[in-house]
Amino acid sequence: MTTQAMRALASAIALMLCTALGAAAQERPAPAAPSSDLDRAQAAFQAGRHAEALASARRAADAAPTSVRALTARAGMAEFMGEFDEAQTFYDRAAGLAPDDADTIYRTASFTARVGEYDRALTQLDRLLALHPRHVRWLFQWAPTRFQAALLRDHPSLERIVQIKLDILTEKGDLEQARRLARAYAIVQPGQNYCAQARERAGAERDEVFKAFRLASLGQPDAADCIWWYGQWLSDEGYVRLGRLMVIEGSRATASAENKESGARYVRIRLGGNREVPKRAEQLFVIARQRYLRDGDINGASRLFDESIRLAPAFARPYNYRAMIAADLGDREGAMAWLQRALRADPDSWRTHRNLGRLFETLERYPEAEMHLRKTVQLFGDDAGGRLALARVLYAQGKYDDFAKEARAAVAFLANWRAPMPEVRDFLAKFDRWGPGAALPPAPDPHVIMGWNYD
Amino acid sequence: MTDRTAVVLLLGVALALAPATIDAGTYRSVDEQGNVTYSDRPPQPEETRAPAPEATPVPEVKAPDAKPAPGAKARNVKVSAPPTAIARTGSTKVDELLELSGARAQLVGLLSRLAAELRPAPGQMSAKDQASVDRILRQALRHEAVYALVRDAFLLHVDRTNLEATAAWLRSPLARKIVALEIASSEPGTEQKVATYAATIKTSPPTDRRVELLQRLDWATAATEISADLVAAASRGITMAVSAAGPAEQQLRPGQIEDRVAQVRARANRALREAHMASTLYAYRGLEDEELAAYVLFSASDAGRWYNSAMRKAMVGALGRAVEQTAAELVRAVPLDRWARAATLAPQPVK
Structure with missing residues (x-):
């Protein structure tokens, strides 16, 4: 009864091991040519070795504490890695050494806007504007719109000022003012689609x-x-x-x-409703996610997620990522605990119910999985991936009629999105013909609707 | 350990589905008392029996608990002589079940083949490295050790009623015939025979009913799915070991490993499905349609589905662990660059 599997495995292991070992060994990178710490930081950053880049930038700044370039490089790397306190410290030091350096002022303004200190950012932008010649400032403030495009093209630092101001106004919720500003500086043109x-x-x-x-x-x-x-x-x-x-x-x-209702629901189940998430907490989360998914930096990412949670205890997403890290490390109980915390923080979080359902499914705790996956599709009826996961746990419990109903609904929905799901259709066809088989149905998770795919 | 490894793993899986070329075999024999022994030496004709006969006369069989699962549709399956349950008392041990099902015998053969294939050919590695590899393979892939992992994992899923029903089925003459065929089709050199047989199918195709029965058997046993799971488990174990042994900046995070394993599994599943019909037509060529139908019926029963599910979990878990441990020890003993050198000297597999 296991013949085919055995035969497949025998060859698979041998070939994979011998060739994988060989390939892995051949993939070792050539050692980088030695240079300054700053150059090393730059090279490491460009090669995607971000932790190494920050370490080199730190060494460079420590070795040259009066070098504005070294200090801003360290600040920039620290900002990129979500080490915001460190970034703040070194932007300030660089500004102290070169108070009229346009690049340092711009980067400081951008950073302060990023962490939600908008008034401070606006002050920096005023200082940046003040560095321009008087006539340029006059034109920037008073010239008609038809002259602004050329002015901003000739003075890129002015366009930077406008763009940061647009972000600040938008993020502060004053979209009308942002639109007026965009029109005034020809960032947007009338009649364009x-x-x-x-x-x-x-x-x-x-x-x-x-x-x-x-x-x-x-x-x-x-x-x-x-x-x-x-x-x-x-x-x-x-x-x-x-x-x-x-x-x-x-x-x-x-x-x-209908769309108004849909939007309100989206905000409630996807964006935490009225729960406040400070900008700094949001940015820490975004960067932590990158550090984990892109860099595999478990410790660094975990620390940033924790800091995000501290700043925004009702923000469900970082809890979900802490759960992902725990699950990836094989700690399913830990993952469960993080997801339970996420649910306490935001009981209407669609993603949390979904993740809990799928985790319970991997643990073969099907009734609990069913409960959370039912909630998932109740919160968002178009969640075809969640519905397929629900169908799977229904099948695992012998609830075959319910399985067929949910699986068919998901397949029908996905057909409208040009996602034919042949493996699910094939499974359903065999199920219809022969009744239940030994394998659980496939539960692919197609990403077909923008806004519902990542957290 | 970046995209290159994914390519390599893909190649590995593709080749996993190609005929094996190594003829290292393990032989199973049963003595007069029903004791099973394994050897790399072919047994004498008078000591060879497969499958293992009962030491006592086999009682007449009656239907096992092979009722179709709820909702199962029995159409297209006619059972002329349903197997019947054995009036046997006492608890059935898991060891006995694994013995009866042929899993134990096939595991021995598998491990022996694995060790033979993992062992670099003479000249690919230094004598010292070669000796290290041999020692690790002898230790890590010992039959008893891996079998114990399988058995322990299986024990976690034991359901007494289903176990007894499965054992009753496996003791029936028909099931023993089936197990014998499965063991025979797992022996070295079978792939060649399957290839030859596949050529004859083109001129003499199987009946529609035969094809339907084999498709349904795969559905009921999830054999292809189990194969794909095993390939995925092996892929995971090796990728983890190689990743851990590589440079820090090239190490994969667990989620990335799982993504790759999922890709490998999907490809394996597709390829296994393509290869499924020829290999099962060959393996069960000695069965009548009615016998195959009875096998399908048992496999679709509660007991059959329990057995396949438990076996799947046990094999996937145990072999995945064994492969990971073996791979980790191998890369610890022989650094990656020396494996790389050996790989460049290895004969290229035929696709």
Whole structure:
């Protein structure tokens, strides 16, 4: 009864081991040519070795405490890694050494906006503007819009000022003022269909999509759907504060009562409702996620997630990531505990119910898995992946009629999204023909709806 | 350990599905008292019996607890001579069950083959490295040790009623015939025979009913799924060991390993499905349709589904652990760069 499996395994192991070992050994990188710590930091950063980059930047700054370049490099690396206190310290030191250095002022302003210290950021921007010649400042403040595009092109630092101000106004919730500013400085042009451009770039690089949606939200106040999508896209990326603002704005702008209701539900089950998440906590979460998923930095990421939780105890996402780390390390009980904490922090968190359901399923605790997955699809009926997971746990419990109902509903929904799910269809066909088999049904998790795929 | 490893693992899985080329075999024999012994030496003709006969006369069999699972549809399956339960008293030991099912015998063969395939060919490694590898393989892939892992894992899932029903089925003459065929089809050199047999299918295709029965058997036993799980477990074990032994910046986080394992499993599953029909047509060529139908019926029963589920968990868990430990020891004893050198000297597998 195990013949085929045995035969497959025999060859698999041998081939994988011999060749994997060989390949792994051959993949060792050539040692980097020795240079200064600052160069090493830069090289490590470009190679994606971010922890090493920060370590080198620290050494460089320690070795040259009066070098503005070394200090800002360390501050920048620290900011990138979510070490915000360290970043603040070294931006301040650099500013102390070179108070009129435009680059340092700009970077400090950008950093302070990032951590939500908007008034401080605006002060820095005023200082940056003051460094420009008087006539440039005059033109920037008084010249008609038709001259501003050329002015900003000739003086990129002015465009930086405008862009940061736009972010600050938007994040503070004053979208009207942000739109006026964008129009005044020709960041957006009348008659342009930014929304169509954003949709065309849906599969492009992250930065391109971001810029396109941002322009749509600034330049087309009536493009309710587009603003809605922008909010959902931001949610997937982790920018929950701006995401919430955009979803609310999209819901306000739409004429559809159904869409208004949908937007309100989205904010409640996806963005924590009215629970406040400070900007610093949000940014720590975003960076912690990158440190874990991109760098595999378990300790660094865990520390940042914990700090995010400390600053925003009702923010469910960092708990979910702590659970992911625990599960990845094989600590399923730990993962369970983190998810339970997430649920206490935000009982309506769709993602938390979903993760709990799937975790219970891997533990073969099917009744509990069913409870959370039922809640998942109750919160978000279009969650086809959650519905397939629910179908699987129903099948595992011998609830075959319910299984078939849920699986068919998911397949029918996904067909509308051009996700045919052949493995699920094949399973259902065999089930219809022969009744239950020994294997559990597949439960793929197709990412078909923007805004619901990542946390 | 980046994308390259994924390619390598993919290659490994693809090759896993290709015919094995190593002829290292393990032979199973049963003495007059029903004791089973294993050897790398072919037994004398008079001591070879497969499957193991009962020491006592086999009683007449009657139907085991092979009722279809709730909702199961029995159409297209006609059982002319349903197997019947043995009137045997006393608890059935898991050891006995694993013996009766042929799992123990097949595990021995598997480990022996693994060790033979993992052992570098002469000249690929230094004598000292080769000796280290041999020592580790002897220790890590000892049959008794791995079998104990399987048995212990199986014990966690024991359901007495289903176990007894399964044992009753396995003691039936039909089940013993099936087990014998499965063991025979796992012996070295079978792949060649399957390939030859597959060529004959083109000119003399199986009946629709035969194909349907074999498809349904795979559905009921989840054999292909189990194979894919085993490949995934091996992939996970090796990837973890290699990742841990590599440079820090190239180490994969656990989630990344799981992503890769999922990819490997998906590919393995597809390839296994393609290979499934020819190999099962060959393996069960000695069964009549009605016999195959009875096998399907048992496999679709509560007992059959319990057995396959428990075996799946036990084998996947135990072999995954054994492979991971073996791989970890091998890369500890022989550094990666020396494996790399050996790999460049290895003959390229035929795709």
